[in-house]
Amino acid sequence: MSSYRQEYAWAKKLLTKAGCESPAFDALCLFSHAFGMDRTGLALSGDKEADGEKVPSFRGQVRSRAGGYPLQYLLGEWEFMGLPFSVGEGVLIPRADTELLCETGLSFLKGRRTKRVLELCAGSGAVAVSLAHFDRDAQVTAVEKSPQALSYLRQNVARHGSRVTVAEGDVLVKPAQDAVYDLILSNPPYIPAGEIGRLMKEVSFEPRMALDGGEDGLLFYRAIVTHYPSLLCPGGMLAVEIGAEQGEQVRRLFEEAGFSQVAVGRDLAGLDRLVSGIWPGGKRTAQVCNFDRNTV
Incomplete structure (x- = not known):
């Protein structure tokens, strides 16, 4: 099984290879959406084993993003004027x-x-x-x-x-x-x-x-x-x-x-x-x- 840090690194690498403009940002957004863990959580708990039930969904969303699917649609919401909007x-x-x-x-x-x-x-x-x-x-x-x-x-x-x-x-x-x-x-x-x-x-x-x-x-x-x-x-x-x-x-x-x-x-x-x-x-x-x- 992989760790949280390895899952994030895999996502960042795949998005970079796919030519995403902001692979680190997109990877972190999808990571946080899937695992409920922000950058600080990743730094503190990155070496722990990733939740096996959530990994397939996370990887599927990363692959979709690598294929050009909008990050905002994958997250289900986006911010405008400091407010979150469902999209x-x-x-x-x-x-x-x-x-x-x-x-x-x-x-x-x-x-x-x-x-x-x-x-x-x-x-x-x-x-x-x-x-x-x-x-x-x-x-x-x-x-x-x-x-x-x-x-x-x-x-x-x-x-x-x-x-x-x-x-x-x-x-x-x-x-x-x-x-x-x-x-x-x-x-x-x-x-x-x-x-x-x-x-x-x-x-x-x-x-x-x-x-x-x-x-x-x-x-x-x-x-x-x-x-x-x-x-x-x-x-x-x-x-x-x-x-x-x-x-x-x-x-x-x-x-x-x-x-x-x-x-x-x-x-x-x-x-x-x-x-x-x-x-x-x-x-x-x-x-x-x-x-x-x-x-x-």
């Missing part, structure tokens, strides 16, 4: 780059009298739930079309005790009625359809529905700036995550739609990552948007 096949994995979208929304809401928020293409709910968690006065509605993603969205809303309202809806179709929101956020699919097959292997396991932005990657941005300004109150903000090469194109779409103060935000790597704009609009009265709603 799995059928839902986009939350990424640190998207925290800029959430932080932009939180900054905009700070000090506002009303904080009505709509998130489009909500996926796992990472943005909607985090925003509601860090701003307790926010009234958030999260819209998602995919049945699989909706399942994770509901799980994460329930997991964090959030007051987020979950709504099923197709972002490409204009809602039947107007509503009033102070802030609309979205991390929509934005990868050009022809480029999806050239992405990293592990991305191929994520739902194409959450990646495919149409022929030029701008399909959802056009729909959002066409259908959703009417749902914003005067002075309300629309903010969307973008691909690193899409800043100028999406900025132009915002300006052509009538947004003011249009800005392109950059991530920690200095890449274009977000476009935001303020809707000047006119006088509005509150109504209810006719999404297919159900609150968790």
Whole structure:
């Protein structure tokens, strides 16, 4: 039988050989997930015989990771804005780059009298739930079309005790009625359809529905700036995550739609990552948007 240290070393070696970008980190994550032992535990108890009942499952997950299967799906959850979110096949994995979208929304809401928020293409709910968690006065509605993603969205809303309202809806179709929101956020699919097959292997396991932005990657941005300004109150903000090469194109779409103060935000790597704009609009009265709603 092997020791815990030998199991970890085997995993690290296999992942290194497979070309994983962070073999030591991935090996430790899977090791901790399988054996309930962190780095300190490994240092203190590494020479003990590994739990024979857990070894086969651990090795199977390591082999899956070596084959390109996402680490996040194997672990069943991933962190976003310091909070754990349940993830799995059928839902986009939350990424640190998207925290800029959430932080932009939180900054905009700070000090506002009303904080009505709509998130489009909500996926796992990472943005909607985090925003509601860090701003307790926010009234958030999260819209998602995919049945699989909706399942994770509901799980994460329930997991964090959030007051987020979950709504099923197709972002490409204009809602039947107007509503009033102070802030609309979205991390929509934005990868050009022809480029999806050239992405990293592990991305191929994520739902194409959450990646495919149409022929030029701008399909959802056009729909959002066409259908959703009417749902914003005067002075309300629309903010969307973008691909690193899409800043100028999406900025132009915002300006052509009538947004003011249009800005392109950059991530920690200095890449274009977000476009935001303020809707000047006119006088509005509150109504209810006719999404297919159900609150968790």
